[in-house]
Amino acid sequence: MDKKNVYLDNNATTPMDDRVIEVMTKVMRESYGNPSSVYQVGQKGKKIIEESREMISGLLGLKSREIVFTSGGTESNNMAIRGVARCLKKKGMHLITSAIEHSSVLNTFKDMESLGWEVTYLGVDEKGKVNTEELRRSIKDETVLISIMHSNNEIGTFQPITEIGKIAKEKNIIFHVDGVQSVGKIKIDFENIDLFSFAAHKFYGPKGIGALYVKSGVKIEKLITGGHQERNRRAGTENVPGVCGMAKALEITLENLYVEMEKEKKLRDYMEKKILENIGKVTINGDLSNRLSNTSSISFEKVEAESLLFALDMKGIAVSAGSACASSTLSPSHVLEAIGFSISKAKSTLRISLGRFTQKEEIDYFVEILEMAVGNERNLNII
Template identity: 40%
Template sequence: MIYLDNSATTKPYSAVLETYTKVASRYFANPSSLHAFGQKVRELHEEARKQIAQLLGVRSDELIFTSGGTESNNLALKGIAHRYKNRGRHLITTQVEHPSIKEVMGELEKEGFTVTYLPVDEQGVIRVSDFEHALREDTILVSVMHVNNEVGSIQPIQEISNRLSKHQAFFHVDNIQGMGMCELDLNGIDLLSVSAHKLHGLRGTGLLYKKKGIELHSEMLGGGQEGGIRSGTENTAGAVAFAKALRLVLTEKENKLKDVLAIRDYLLQELSQIEGIHVHSKKACMAPHILCLSARGHRGEVLVHALEQKEIFVSTTSACSSKAKLASSTLKAMGVSDEEATGAIRISLGYENTDAEAEQFIVAFREVLEKINEVVK
């Protein structure tokens, strides 16, 4: 099997699974229980938070464990909007965010907030000048993803945070596709979402970084866990496994990022020689691991299923859009035609992919295209 769908989810590292099983089976007490067994689990939970904080270079009391990226994004947006609505009711985001941002922004609009959706250029990147024009005195939140999940474009996070340094608006970054693959300076970022299953951790575990001093309206009421912001009995085994996954993936980043880049460049080079292929991801501003392309005249889902016959797994832009069989909204925002946007596929690499797999992919992809072209003739 050749797995090239790492942006949908990654294979959990076996060490992460072992950690999870060990903690879940041995240290199953509730960390809020007063007895010594509960307190041992509390220690493990807080140790996991501390380790993640060290890896990210933040304070441990700035981290909130959640159930994943979707929850972190919901909490950041609703938590800020509902807490600071008296300061202003204007929010800024982009046209190419994940549904866990877009849908929440839509809900907030229904509640009376005004949202500016920044357009992107043909590379899938917002223009800082558009952002500057959109920023208003009553803007309270700016939410921009670091790495786009469909085409891999990288947004100008540093420039935005520089512009916001003297503004009241909080800056939230969805870093779910970037963590473990792309550098990001957290200075100047107020809130950051991370998801464990995108970095060889487990589903059902996520994080929201929230800079000290910022308050969030709690969207999950109950026992007051996670500093009163996110109630619910803590998933300590998940938190410890998350810390392990993050440590391992950041080590991989140090040692193997160059290999991922080499595979990406090889794929770009080979794909550019195949007639009718249009690569939408632009090297100048793309993440190392995401490549989005269309094959003229072919539907993305046909290509995905044809490749699957050869045990090669890619996706049609994003897992979410493929389920709904919708044209990629990111590609449409980039000005790509409807036909190409519906026909796109996404190849997303991880640290476990090899040169040999990339070569096999190219051979298989050429065969698939030839076969489909014959059927179409």
């Protein structure tokens, strides 16, 4: 093990699998033509795109025409939310989401508010779970969209997606699910889901490529105008290497899904047990019986997470203090605030997310360095 490179931030992004890189490299060398071109080298790329679409839809149990390729999770979320809201504007302008969504969802809804839409932000309990009865009470005649994440990127808690989907169907409301953190980590049930976002770089594929599942019959307005790519739903020259890399990454991941889930859960539980025993005055956050198998959110009493991040990084260990999309800010996590944390507790919390390549020896090294770092910080903070 290289003790100078222990990567424990797989919810931010995952390293690409060598098998994915190999497939993409071949495509980049041999299929460089524009897929919209009629000549052979262009049509070769078009064929790869459609074969990849078939593979992805087949692996997820969907229809190929229901998959729209995007640049990633952020674009997929924007396409779903803005696309539905614009399309159904005459029917109603009320939207529902939760207070712990990813920034690409929350900031999109905030923008929709500035444009005249009404948004209800559902609270969550101390485990980060939406109350479905509160959801029911929030629905109005003008409600056209409910958008709730499948699992939280910071604390790992799963939302009651099945129940929410049934409520949405009963009320004839479009239901969007941000599944970026869940695809490749747990089997997805798409029943009663109308729109579903996911991104390749969360399951060992390339960055810059994602997809939006659009259930047959669901209409959305396109965000990007130009050509007629993606069945006239998303203009722009297709990312052929990215698409085929995404398909290969998903194939590899789902082939070994349950094995990887069990391995990560075992390592995570081992890590949490060692931290509780060796460090003390810590709290493990979220729904401990209903969360992603690779994710651990831990608060350390009388310690600033920012100080721990620097201390760990100096020893070659990468973890985070929350979502990667918000980690450059000094503000406390909106997720931790939503589950009732004080500002000081929110700022004392680390997110550790394991992955396919995480080894037990790396966990041992991490806990050893973490124990020293926490001890040093607590000694400095003694008044």
